[in-house]
Amino acid sequence: MTVKDAAPSAHALDKSALLRMYEQMKTIRVFEDRAGKEFASGKVPGFVHLYAGEEAVAVGVCSHLTDDDFITSHHRGHGHCIAKGVSVREMVAELLGREAGACSGKGGSMHIADVNKGMLGANGIVGGGFPLASGAGLTAKYNGKGQVVVCFFGDGAANQGTFHEGLNLAGIWKLPVIFVAENNGYAESTPVTYHMSCRDIADRAAGYNMPGVTVDGLDVFAVYEAAGEAVARARRGEGPSLIECKTYRYYGHFEGDAITYRTKEEEESYRARDAITSLRNSIIKRQVATDAELDAIDAQVQNSIDLAWQYAEAAPYPAPEEALTDVYVKYP
């Protein structure tokens, strides 16, 4: 892996990179819209937390990563999985609890992981990822090959004690970890203006002697540039960074949330700035690709999600006794 000296500018993104971003963001959106629909129909057991609306963050950040880099995620983790390259078929199969799922049906939506892709798991514990990310950062630093770790977390997690402990360790040990806050304005139903003692999560970076920036999380280029700088810094061995992305989730905290705490006007104001539409418009305006090319990507994404659902719905459940396996590598 080469260590980049300077952060890449979004203006330098070529056609294939831009179309890949578009395709990934679209994949997340279509995946989540479908997951929401299927959950409502009763096909998906358990809880589902959808990432639609926040696609620019996962994709803008993960565009800088390879399979050798690690990410930690949280309960709203489908977008991170897709952006990090986890198989969509295996994700759907996992949502449905099938043997072919990413976790053989043992994890479900809140625990999808693929360590071969550096995806260290969605996480059902809010704030669970901070120490884990610092630990992966320790491995990366120990390996000395320029690997980096990204810790995605929500505004709610920023109030957990693990935020402080994870960031402080990354700070004192100069670990190559990028902490990416996805501030979507609400911790469940509780607004960030109430639950957080400061206005911006990025302000807290000063307490750990790391750079902290706040960017428009609906603008994939803004996220891409901020993440590029932080990733380059981490690869150079200069330590951690905190990036706060102000974003918005289109669905509720979980599927089934009546969303009584938000107004229609607020939701519409965010949808009017939709990250995927903005990227699409930018690609057209810059004459990088035509409407027809983008429509073709849309169709291909839709097809791949349809196929993933067909595959997963036809896939068998694990044998009940499989519940007894995988607790230990060896026991006794």
Place this chain on the structure above:
Amino acid sequence: MRRDPRVILMGEDVAGGATIDHLADDEAWGGVLGVTKGLVQEFGRNRILDTPITEAGFIGAAVGAAATGLRPMAELMFVDFFGVCWDMIFDQGAKLRYMFGGKANCPLVIRTMIGAGMGAAGQHSGCHYSVFTHMPGIKTVVPSTPADAKGLLAAAIRDDDLVVVFENKMLYGVSGEVPEGEYVLPLGKADIKRQGSDVTIVAISRMVHQALAAAEALAADGISVEIVDPRTLSPLDEETILSSVAKTHRLVIVDEDNPRCGTATDIAALVADKAFTELDAPIKLATAPHTPVPFSPPLEQFYIPSPEHIVATVQQLLG
């Protein structure tokens, strides 16, 4: 650590004095009771990591490092501190492999001090291995002798699962024969610390020594005691316990942990379930009471199952 460069040690003051100029690569403490003395000189501060007082942070970091290719040993200074990092142990480390369908491992060792007897009071003296043993995904190791400590710690480090090694601080001063060179004991294999024919005592950690003292006293009265040291509680060597009971037909379990939903009741349930017809008398327990560990010496001594307590329990059993 000599054998595998991926093994690192982290914890509060495991070397001590990090970044203090005049110490350089020397330690300030080598652990709060000196257990890790000398390691930083041999392995350096890249592998012997002093952490801030941040248990959730560094135990969680150890889980993250274990999941990504290192083989960390994290020192949780006193087991009572599990309260501030329990999520990282049981929700993250212990469940990670299972939740990921067996596609990731957590080869992590947590070493921690247990035990009353030092006047360390309510937050530095508990045993609590029963809590850990309750949790799927964790292996629990309770050595009682220097040789077992060596062999079981080596096994724990080489194991691919999350293993918690409970070191009774009252045993640090106990000496005993230790095999030279490589010595690895299997996890899940009990050891018979004394052969006997009248009653089986299953004793855990420091209680092995209390039971040995009790057995000496009982031998003077012509009572022959067999002492089974499980050495690991998860996995538990059920077979050795059951065969000993099949031989003596009487069972006492001695445990310094609190009694409710604990190791002693667990072993009693095992024997009641699988060897009830072998028993000539009810199973008796000699455990700490259902209280925190008290401070004042007479209170603390009352708390810890003593040889006298064990002798009385055995005599009661034999009627």
